[in-house]
Amino acid sequence: MSDQESSALSGLRLASHAPLDAAQRVGRRKCSRCGASRMFYCYSCCALVGLETRDVPTVELPVKIDIIKHPNETDGKSTAVQAKLLAPRDVTIYTYPCIPELDQSTENIVLVFPGPDAMTVEELWEHFSADGKPRVKRLKVSDADPETHSCPIQRVVFIDSTWNQTTRIITDERLQALPNVELKSRRTCFWRRQKGSPDTYLATIEAVYYFLKDLHSHYFSEYTGEYDNLLFFFSFLHKLINKAKQAAGKV
Template sequence: MEVSTEVDANPFGKYIISDWHFLESMDGRSTCPKCGKSRKYFCYTCYVPIKDLEGKLPVLNLPIKVDIIKHAKEIDGKSTSAHAALLAPNDVSIYIFPCIPDYDDKSENVSEFNVREGNGKMLTIFFSQIVLVFPGKDAISIEEFVSRQSAAKVGASKKRPYSSDKPIDRAIFIDSTWNQCKGIFKDSRLRDLPCVVLKQRITQFWRHQEGSPRWYLATVEAVHQLLVELDLAIKSHSADPESKKTRIEGEANQKDDILSHEFDDLLFFFKFMYEKIHTLYDHNQLKSYKRPLK
């Protein structure tokens, strides 16, 4: 438990998150400007702030699109996926399963390269630019995913251009309990997508989920982690020596804040609510933080 104790002592110490303390002065509830329902801070179904907070919250522009697929039984007010949609409204979309997009259209989702083999024959290689963040059987790390694309590009001619120049254009997350997400994963619209897994990071989510270790992140934590890992992986395979240096230093010494902080405000409401919960309850008494690491 030494690792978790060290992290819990200063859980947001290596992130740069905008000051949220002005939220503490807000009393009562307001109506959502879209649906008219009573809300505190923001509407968790329309993903917009209440009127008094309009223009006061951080707004992020993400380098990729993020689709979050929620299980129909996932409770809206308890999910952190709304945080991501609220703070990055141009790049994050939330879908309620089974009403999800069809990710099968190769003309939009796949880059195509011609590679000449040793015998002189041309081999066509396809790379999906859409990934599903899920520990499937053949899941690989973000670093490995980017590395494989970079290796394939060496000596290859681009047969069909990317929909973007990024190795990943869209990431899909499943927002549900572990038992519920297996059914979503098996959906024909998702099962053929390449799966990636995130590096282990201890969650600070206060909501207890029976049977899950502390490596299981809240949705907004997972989105933040993917963006950080993708940023490092791209710098790793960049032709720019300074980018490579930044990535190596960042991986070797994450405690010194060498990592990019451009995505940290995704945790704006998460940190605020974490602090609010911890003014009411003792951290060591909350069941969520007593879960094992494995």
């Protein structure tokens, strides 16, 4: 594990990985829905395998997340299912050409995708208050915080695919009206990095996590780990795979 990767995943406020350790010792099991052999969860059925619901944290998000998955994206390489398993009430996954109903007359919606016209998270408020009457969502950061805070958006769309596959989705006319948001440059910790791609190309679960972290910091309060558990599976698998690489002398 590089120092940068160690730094990015260290200090996270995570639920106990003890259930994952126990499940890993038992090994792969059959998914109760499709019968496929899986470890921790079935990426085809979006279901836990060898784990109970109580073993996995549930993360409450301040916005709804829609993930549009490319039909040729390999399920086993995608991290989108982790977001759905950890934030089931707020995350929905669609397989293109199916996309969510995007009604911009009732919600402020953005698409997270880089480009020349993409704005930053900091610029969201200015963009959506151009008419002087921003449509905002008021909510409490936590039960311990009685103050309400304003969020300039209600829904966020992510694309789950390799960069070579994104053109087909990003050029869909149904997405053209959505304003784009570009994340700050961060290095991925994903162990299945796309061949020939820079290390700033994030896995989907990383992109969701960093977007929410930035959103929270700018529109709610100082970030204190509210969405760290979105990396519950990702951080454990990262540690597991790096340990295996070290044992094999590949690190």
